[in-house]
Amino acid sequence: MSESGESAAGVVAALQAMRSDAELVKVRKRLAPDEDAFGMRMRDLFDVARAHTDLPLDEVDRLLDHPAYEPRMAAMCILDFKARRRLDDAGRERLYARYLARHDRITTWDMVDRAAPRVVGGYLAGRPSGPLHELAVAADPLRRRTAVTAPLYFVRAGTGEDVAEGFAVAGRLAADPEPVVHNAVGIFLKYAGTRDPDVLRRFLDTYAPSMPRPALRLATEKLTPASR
Structure with a gap:
C-alpha cells in the first residue's frame, strides 16, 4: 500500500465487488477468447477509477500487471483522470512515459481510446x-x-x-x-x-x-x- 493509503489491491477489490454475469457476457464480446474478465458496467468501472485518481503510478503498474481486463482498463482510466488535472511538464511526461512503457498490457481498443488522447496527445x-x-x-x-x-x-x-x-x-x-x-x-x-x-x-x-x-x-x- 502507498503512503496515500490507496492501493491496487483496493481498486481490484472494488471492481470485483461489482461483478455481474450479465455484464460479463457483454464484455466478452470485445475481448480475446482467453482474456480474463470480471464482468461489470463500464460506468461503474469509471466511477471506481475516478475515486482512485490519486493512486500512485507504482500502484497503477500493479493494476496493469493484473491478468483481467477490468483492472487494466481502470489503470488506463486513472492515467486519463490524472492527465485532466493541472500538471507541470514533468508530471505529464511521467504519465506519457508510463503509458508507452506498459503498452504491452494494452489489449483492447477501448484502453487506447480512454487514455491516448490526453496522456499521449496532451504531452506531445x-x-x-x-x-x-x-x-x-x-x-x-x-x-x-x-x-x-x-x-x-x-x-x-x-x-x-x-x-x-x-x-x-x-x-x-x-x-x-x-x-x-x-x-x-x-x-x-x-x-x-x-x-x-x-x-x-x-x-x-x-x-x-x-x-x-x-x-x-x-x-x-x-x-x-x-x-x-
Missing part, C-alpha cells in the same frame, strides 16, 4: 511528433491505433502544426488493413475535418482511393453530401 502537443510516427510503423495494431488516436487531443487543444502532424500520421495509416487501426484513422479524420474541412478534402483527394470503406465512411461523416 507542441512537441516533435516523432514518437507518433514510430508508433505508426509498429507491428502491434494497438500501438498504431495509439499513433492516430493521440492526435485527437490536437484537434481540441493543439496548434495548427499539431493538427497537421495528426494528418501526417493518418496518411501513414490510411490504407492499414486492420480494422482496429483504420477505424481509428476514420475517427481522427472525422473530427480533424471539423476544424479544417479544406485540409480533410485535400487529404481525401490523395488517400481516399486506398482507404478501407469503413475508414472512408467515418472520415466523411461530417462533410456535406456535396463534399462527399
